[in-house]
Amino acid sequence: MSLSPVQQRDDRTAVDKAMSLLNAFGQDSVGGVGVSELARRADLSKSTAFRLLGMLQRNGAVERAGNAYRLGKMILSLGDTQESAAHGRMRDVLTPYLADLYELTKQTVHLAVLQGTDVIYLNKLYGHLQVRSPSRIGGMAPAYCTAVGKVLLAFDPASADEALRSEMSAWTPHTITDPEALRIELATIRKEHVGFDREEILMGLNCIAAPVMGPGGKPVAALSISGPTGKFIPDSQSEVLRKVCYAASRAVAAVSARQRQQLRHAQTA
Structure with missing residues (x-):
């Protein structure tokens, strides 16, 4: 039986994994995504995703939205304005x-x-x-x-x-x-x-x-x-x-x- 990506050895650095998590938000950057779904999208274990989200939250890159997470002000401020x-x-x-x-x-x-x-x-x-x-x-x-x-x-x-x-x-x-x-x-x-x-x-x-x-x-x-x-x-x-x-x-x-x-x-x- 073949192993899933999260069961195999993950040679990505902590920065790589954090970036994978941030990219995993996709169109849900405002509405929020749960930890399990983010872990699935980023090919991470839930425990690793939770630990990295805690680090990103402390640095303002993400924030809690009830039981989910959304991108934080630090990340959003880097993007283009939505103003027409x-x-x-x-x-x-x-x-x-x-x-x-x-x-x-x-x-x-x-x-x-x-x-x-x-x-x-x-x-x-x-x-x-x-x-x-x-x-x-x-x-x-x-x-x-x-x-x-x-x-x-x-x-x-x-x-x-x-x-x-x-x-x-x-x-x-x-x-x-x-x-x-x-x-x-x-x-x-x-x-x-x-x-x-x-x-x-x-x-x-x-x-x-x-x-x-x-x-x-x-x-x-x-x-x-x-x-x-x-x-x-x-x-x-x-x-x-x-x-x-x-x-x-x-x-x-x-x-x-x-x-x-x-x-x-x-x-x-």
Whole structure:
């Protein structure tokens, strides 16, 4: 009987094995992968994979996501930004309102857009109440377990259906992984125009988000306020968040109107 790759003598160095583990994440670098699956992909024993993941975690290359692992900030910061030209224009239009939100709350605030079933953070301003957070400018996160993501999914039926059909990993004990429970929450968000992340992507982190509406009544982005559990009460920020998002929505409408006018002038010139 022939031996499997993990049963044979493995002459790879520790660095080689660590690199194999990092490459094994593939498309699951954000959503997370379990130790057993990573070990299988990297042709390592589970015990070796677990030991190396511990080393990589201590150095910021990976981080825990519930019972799984995902790439950490150190690795993600080396990659190219996910921002497109359109995202850059949206960031330029909405950053002044993100700054307004920060000035009114003094909390950490985010500007994000939806891409498929993930969110991309276009901007972030840090508040006075510092808290560890997986978000970074240009970075991505699953929409189903973030406040900005759920707000955007609530008004995007196609992306919501895709998210509900996909596997939702439990990043924390509070992550909503039941499709029906998420469907109910998205329906509530559509009525109230605010969404919450109550320690769903990271323990100790709470967040409230609201949509920035574009022409046609569909969100083009979302703004959020976040802070540490116990010190930050998301519900208390709903009124100021709605006001800033309303002003931001008017700005988006004005920019869209100017663009349409410029297009008409160009066509008749």
